[in-house]
Amino acid sequence: MEIKITKTTAPKAKPTDESKLGFGKIFTDHMFLMDYSEERGWYDPRIVPYGPIALDPASSVLHYGTEIFEGMKAYRNENGDITMFRPMENIRRMNNSAERLCLPQLDEEFALKALDTLVALEKDWVPHSEGTSLYLRPFMYGADPHLGVHKVHSATFVIIYSPVGAYYAEGLNPVKIIIEDEDVRAVRGGTGYAKCGGNYAASLRAGARAEAKGYTQVLWLDGVERKYVEEVGSMNVMFKVAGKIVTPALTGSVLPGITRKSCIELLRGWGYVVEERLFSIDELLAAAKDGTLEEAWGTGTAAVVSPIGKLCYKDAEYTVTGGKIGSLTQKLYDELTAIQWGKADDKLGWCHKVI
Ligand code: COI
Numbered sequence: 001m002e003i004k005i006t007k008t009t010a011p012k013a014k015p016t017d018e019s020k021l022g023f024g025k026i027f028t029d030h031m032f033l034m035d036y037s038e039e040r041g042w043y044d045p046r047i048v049p050y051g052p053i054a055l056d057p058a059s060s061v062l063h064y065g066t067e068i069f070e071g072m073k074a075y076r077n078e079n080g081d082i083t084m085f086r087p088m089e090n091i092r093r094m095n096n097s098a099e100r101l102c103l104p105q106l107d108e109e110f111a112l113k114a115l116d117t118l119v120a121l122e123k124d125w126v127p128h129s130e131g132t133s134l135y136l137r138p139f140m141y142g143a144d145p146h147l148g149v150h151k152v153h154s155a156t157f158v159i160i161y162s163p164v165g166a167y168y169a170e171g172l173n174p175v176k177i178i179i180e181d182e183d184v185r186a187v188r189g190g191t192g193y194a195k196c197g198g199n200y201a202a203s204l205r206a207g208a209r210a211e212a213k214g215y216t217q218v219l220w221l222d223g224v225e226r227k228y229v230e231e232v233g234s235m236n237v238m239f240k241v242a243g244k245i246v247t248p249a250l251t252g253s254v255l256p257g258i259t260r261k262s263c264i265e266l267l268r269g270w271g272y273v274v275e276e277r278l279f280s281i282d283e284l285l286a287a288a289k290d291g292t293l294e295e296a297w298g299t300g301t302a303a304v305v306s307p308i309g310k311l312c313y314k315d316a317e318y319t320v321t322g323g324k325i326g327s328l329t330q331k332l333y334d335e336l337t338a339i340q341w342g343k344a345d346d347k348l349g350w351c352h353k354v355i
Pocket of ligand 1: 070071072200234235300301302303
């Protein structure tokens with residue numbers, strides 16, 4: 001399929017102060033759209049000026065939350081190349097999310113072509129400063145104008161881009177995380193492993209409570225026993241306990257993060273034992289109390305590698321690594337971002353060159 005491109009006649013001014021980018025507040029000049037119907041399959045792939053999308057008020061997504069998305073990044077390398085990090089992993093995960101929500105499958109190669117074409121068109125929007133990137137947000141929603149609760153027969157796939165800096169206001173300073181023991185994000189058999197808007201909607205109440213108490217985000221426990229650590233609001237989580245790395249296993253209610261997977265591969269490559277297993281809150285707190293919890297950090301596309309400096313559970317606060325970034329967390333951040341920004345050898349073939 002050919003992608004039809006209609007360029008804007010009113011390009012926006014690009015941000016001049018990249019230190020103030022923040023996350024997801026400004027958007028580039030164009031977006032990609034493509035429609036799906038059961039009769040036609042995917043059709044009419046097009047790039048058009050960024051702007052509002054018309055939706056029938058009865059659209060499935062507005063009533064039943066038939067929406068999935070991905071978070072990816074494009075980086076400006078020192079040699080002038082623009083690259084993406086493991087984009088096929090995101091595209092495959094999007095198809096897994098689509099399967100869970102009965103949305104149509106994407107042709108993986110075509111989805112990559114759409115991402116590439118839009119990045120090439122928006123190349124001047126990829127920021128230059130260290131720590132910045134172009135955040136890529138592909139998403140898909142059910143478009144059936146029908147109030148019956150059923151699998152959708154029509155959908156739209158959209159891609160928008162946003163130049164970003166750090167996800168957290170803290171930057172690379174450690175975040176404060178509160179362990180949520182009331183609300184749950186997901187249960188096994190539910191949609192926890194899918195990247196769907198509904199998972200994030202379910203997380204907002206606890207997130208707002210955490211913020212009101214001065215915490216950055218919540219650490220979720222499993223939805224059945226509220227006993228096992230799962231993930232943080234916008235990232236997977238890892239702990240260094242007595243020299244070994246422990247991270248919650250992908251039980252079905254945890255998002256299979258691509259940064260998580262990449263960090264595990266780097267850590268194992270450095271000789272660390274990485275245990276993907278059930279990790280109980282009791283075990284975590286015991287390690288925090290007896291000093292064997294050496295480091296804690298989150299991993300995610302938006303958050304990259306983000307140190308955790310404080311954990312709070314039932315009003316008791318535990319300081320991790322003296323409230324500072326741990327040396328392994330720093331090493332992971334440095335290595336991962338060096339690969340992403342083309343400063344380190346891409347030995348594992350993770351970078352995809354766009355232009
Ligand atoms: C990402 O890391 O890209 C995410 O999707 C997390 C979030 C901003 C929802």
